[in-house]
Amino acid sequence: MDRIAITGGARLNGAIPISGAKNSAIKLMAASLLTEQPLRLTNMPRLADTRFLGELLRGLGVSVTEQDGADGTETVLHAAEITSTFAPYDLVRQMRASFNVLGPLLARTGHARVSLPGGCTIGARPVDLHLQALSALGAVIELEEGYVSAQAPKGLRGAEITFPFVSVGATEHALLAAVLAQGVTVLHNAAREPEIGDLAHCLNAMGARVEGIDTPTLTITGVGSLSGADWSVIPDRIEAGTYATAAAMTGGDVTLTKMRPALLTALTAKLREAGVTVDETPDGLRIRRDGGRLQPVDVTTEVYPGFATDLQAQFMALMTLAEGESVISETIFENRFMHVPELMRLGADITVHGGEARVRGVEALHGAEVMATDLRASVSLVIAGLAAEGETTIGRVYHLDRGFERLEEKLGACGAEVRRLKGYEDGH
Ligand SMILES: CC(=O)N[C@H]1[C@@H](OP(=O)(O)OP(=O)(O)OC[C@H]2O[C@@H](n3ccc(=O)[nH]c3=O)[C@H](O)[C@@H]2O)O[C@H](CO)[C@@H](O)[C@@H]1O
Numbered sequence: 348m349d350r351i352a353i354t355g356g357a358r359l360n361g362a363i364p365i366s367g368a369k370n371s372a373i374k375l376m377a378a379s380l381l382t383e384q385p386l387r388l389t390n391m392p393r394l395a396d397t398r399f400l401g402e403l404l405r406g407l408g409v410s411v412t413e414q415d416g417a418d419g420t421e422t423v424l425h426a427a428e429i430t431s432t433f434a435p436y437d438l439v440r441q442m443r444a445s446f447n448v449l450g451p452l453l454a455r456t457g458h459a460r461v462s463l464p465g466g467c468t469i470g471a472r473p474v475d476l477h478l479q480a481l482s483a484l485g486a487v488i489e490l491e492e493g494y495v496s497a498q499a500p501k502g503l504r505g506a507e508i509t510f511p512f513v514s515v516g517a518t519e520h521a522l523l524a525a526v527l528a529q530g531v532t533v534l535h536n537a538a539r540e541p542e543i544g545d546l547a548h549c550l551n552a553m554g555a556r557v558e559g560i561d562t563p564t565l566t567i568t569g570v571g572s573l574s575g576a577d578w579s580v581i582p583d584r585i586e587a588g589t590y591a592t593a594a595a596m597t598g599g600d601v602t603l604t605k606m607r608p609a610l611l612t613a614l615t616a617k618l619r620e621a622g623v624t625v626d627e628t629p630d631g632l633r634i635r636r637d638g639g640r641l642q643p644v645d646v647t648t649e650v651y652p653g654f655a656t657d658l659q660a661q662f663m664a665l666m667t668l669a670e671g672e673s674v675i676s677e678t679i680f681e682n683r684f685m686h687v688p689e690l691m692r693l694g695a696d697i698t699v700h701g702g703e704a705r706v707r708g709v710e711a712l713h714g715a716e717v718m719a720t721d722l723r724a725s726v727s728l729v730i731a732g733l734a735a736e737g738e739t740t741i742g743r744v745y746h747l748d749r750g751f752e753r754l755e756e757k758l759g760a761c762g763a764e765v766r767r768l769k770g771y772e773d774g775h
């Protein structure tokens with residue numbers, strides 16, 4: 348198992364190009380199941396998650412080819428024929444979003460058997476809303492031995508669905524199924540994360556009829572079939588937010604390119620409050636902080652456009668060096684503070700009560716051996732390690748590889764000392 352070693356103390360200076368969004372790319376890949384024509388995705392990130400999903404899709408009969416194109420890396424997915432409707436545990440457990448092949452398989456073939464999902468262990472993460480939505484669309488669903496078996500021999504039918512609370516995955520899943528259902532589906536209290544808009548626009552480019560994109564009510568008029576399309580994946584706002592936080596943490600001057608600042612306003616408002624200078628550039632953001640302590644800032648995670656839970660761990664790392672106490676409240680997932688004990692190993696002063704973490708800023712962090720526990724938690728340790736005095740080593744970096752493309756290279760280009768140590772046995 349690889350580790351990451353960081354020698355802290357260097358200020359980040361330079362430019363970091365932002366990759367395509369993981370959380371959009373993997374849903375777009377699942378959309379390829381809806382058409383017998385090729386779907387060409389550009390600005391694709393090369394990540395463990397996109398590799399896993401590519402493998403799963405190949406097992407269902409999809410031809411998946413990756414190459415370097417004019418607009419970054421591209422992937423062509425061609426589901427000319429679905430040869431299997433079975434998604435096994437070994438592949439689905441690695442990544443939660445792979446569960447979202449169920450809806451498209453069902454919509455295209457009328458049946459599917461898909462393992463219950465895995466993903467980051469940041470909470471119980473049931474899929475009840477996904478299954479309720481598919482049932483409302485007319486699927487007959489059975490749960491057996493960790494698998495969901497779904498049947499819709501006469502096809503799916505449009506329905507009015509009101510989500511009791513906002514779920515990104517359930518909204519996307521219902522959307523992926525409803526585009527080929529007969530009649531009109533209305534999704535009330537839908538999630539509005541930009542990656543859902545990206546998926547909906549791509550589906551429309553494939554011939555779907557989705558209205559209300561980026562609002563809490565999506566209206567989907569089912570069509571008989573979808574065609575292929577060319578689609579460029581939206582920039583990764585979480586990757587951008589992560590590097591913005593890293594620049595702020597090290598007191599550097601970093602320009603993020605190939606991104607959309609409008610997707611990150613909840614974070615940039617908090618960075619400004621903390622005393623960081625944030626300026627918009629033609630295709631991104633310049634993040635600067637020179638000297639002086641950071642100011643403490645409270646943050647509560649919310650659904651989009653609120654402060655993203657996927658940036659909570661990174662912002663907490665930043666606040667460990669603030670001049671005073673900040674309160675970080677996590678409202679989306681019930682177990683998303685696993686980075687706290689690891690940050691404390693680096694010298695942070697944090698106490699957690701329920702969904703609330705009180706971070707009392709310290710003057711300096713000190714390098715230590717720490718363990719990545721989930722994707723965003725692991726990158727919060729990288730951020731802390733960059734600012735810590737001395738050497739930090741992070742184990743279980745496979746979490747990091749799920750969602751950050753060429754992390755060492757991107758940080759290294761800005762002067763960070765980040766190395767990958769290959770094949771280390773961490774004994775866990
Ligand atoms: C691959 C992907 O895009 N992952 C993102 C997605 O996860 P994901 O789609 O899993 O997140 P959801 O928005 O569905 O989850 C929100 C909350 O709803 C609960 N819930 C969800 C579905 C359900 O059927 N029942 C239920 O109780 C979850 O346990 C969680 O507490 O959105 C999260 C919230 O922005 C992000 O942190 C993840 O990075």
Ligand SMILES: C=C(OP(=O)(O)O)C(=O)O
Binds near residue numbers: 370443466468722
């Ligand atoms: C939690 C995440 O991913 P997943 O939903 O796949 O576990 C994430 O991207 O931060």
